[in-house]
Amino acid sequence: MAITTGYKNFIPQLWSARLLSHLDNALVALQLVNRDYEGEITAFGDTVKINQIGNVTIKDYTGNDIDAPEELDSTQLALVIDQAKYFNFAVKDIAKAQANVNLMDAAMARAGYGMASVVDTDIFSEIAAQAANRVGTTAKAIDVEVANAYDLIVDLGVTLDEKNVPRAGRKLVLPAWYFGLLSKDARFTRNFEILANGVVEGGIVGGFQLLMSNNLKKETGGVVHVVGGTTQGMTFANQVVETEAYRPEKNFSDSVKGLNVWGRKAVQPNCLVDFIIKPKA
Template identity: 40%
Template sequence: MAVTNFVPDLWTAKILVALRKKAVAGGLVNRDYEGEIKRQGDSVKITSINDVTIGTYTAHTDITFEDIDDATRSLVIDQQKYFAFELDDIERAQSVNGGAVMNQALDNATYQLRDVSDAFLLAAMNTAIQGTSNDLGTVAIHTTKQNLYDAFVDLSVTLDEDNVPEEGRWSVVSPSLHGRLLKLDSFIQAGDSASPLARLNGFIGEIAGLSLFKSNNLPAVTDAAATGGLAIAGHGIATTFAEQITSVEAVRLEKRFADGLKGLHVYGAKVVRPTALAVAEFDATP
């Protein structure tokens, strides 16, 4: 039985939409350079201009001209993930709707790709700021609930001090930390006013000027005492992300009576403004 109704462009578009629609971290980054990425191994050189020096003018005195200094960083597409599955003709014949089985498998593959890239993004953010001045260390939250709220205030103040725009700030927490936040009067839940799309993307409310998102893909803590997990706060200007579904192919397996479907997802991320991120870990041990 040959695959006769497969349209590569349509299937590829479906995968990309699902990846961006359901990802938590994928919605908290910028994709400024994505259009310049064509295939795995590609890279984009990102040029930034250093701050211009401001001088004091004195009448009848020459002013000083300075060179424009720039810094260059690379966004490299160094992650390659694939899916590949098959449906035997016998299994197709025994199923109520063989096409639905393939679609279900594709939906699951899409979810798995999203899940892996989401964890990759959060880990990249965390790695970029661990041990920096924007790493607030471990906060004890088992002694008083106020400490938990204060930690998010401190995260927000850290972003203030680094001139991060106030609009669009966010923080990502684990489900267990979300449970503790629900017990705080200062936590504003998303409620019915949040759009279904926002809730789908993990949005759960606001605290200390930060839009809060919930994810199971946060990286492991660096402090063994941080039993309450961690929270990453930041802004979309901090991290740039680019992805492509470079190939989706339906094949008739040569040595089997089966149809196969395979796809390749390539992507990369670069924290271009580490000061637009902050992190805190939490000690929840009684």
């Protein structure tokens, strides 16, 4: 909906110097990915080739001649920039001139947040789809209650330990209701604080830095895909390839349109976990 005010209906006293704050989700998915190849993309449809070297064989040394050097296996992964979203909005001149706020800047901020939220949701869904470590299923989600909420996270950490996933930098993204259960367990600090970026200060359980988000993938019946791991698991590349201010031909407006493209690839699925849960009835 365009922001506009008819001249005859304009009442200066009703304009405010402040904008109403929105109740936004914390955007945290970018804390679960690496962005090592981001500088190599320029447009939608680009593909970045990622080479991965196989294991090196360790052999006994007897003092005699050693074997000829082995040829190392090399696999190639493709990071495809196959996601694209755009925005296109107008702000009428009369509203911009009469208001005591910069509506265009505010509208751009809302467009930026909306775009980031879409990316956030997409990354969570892709991690859930590609994770090699999966606990529970959509049909048989793990029931979570106060009695087991803490222990389930500890067990999840052991699962990654057994896969040789580095402990450094492990993170786990939980829905808000899970923290309500954890806060009732004496083993979880009661002094935790959820910051604006979704990070939970004081919230280390089972080796995981805990994060909170309402953008996690959800299924029917209250089922939620909790995702986590380390940034080694998934790479992400994003580029705003077009941003253009223009004047619509049949309108007295300032308009802005923009195009954002991105791609994501699970490069180490063993570093990713999909924990499928629901609150116990």
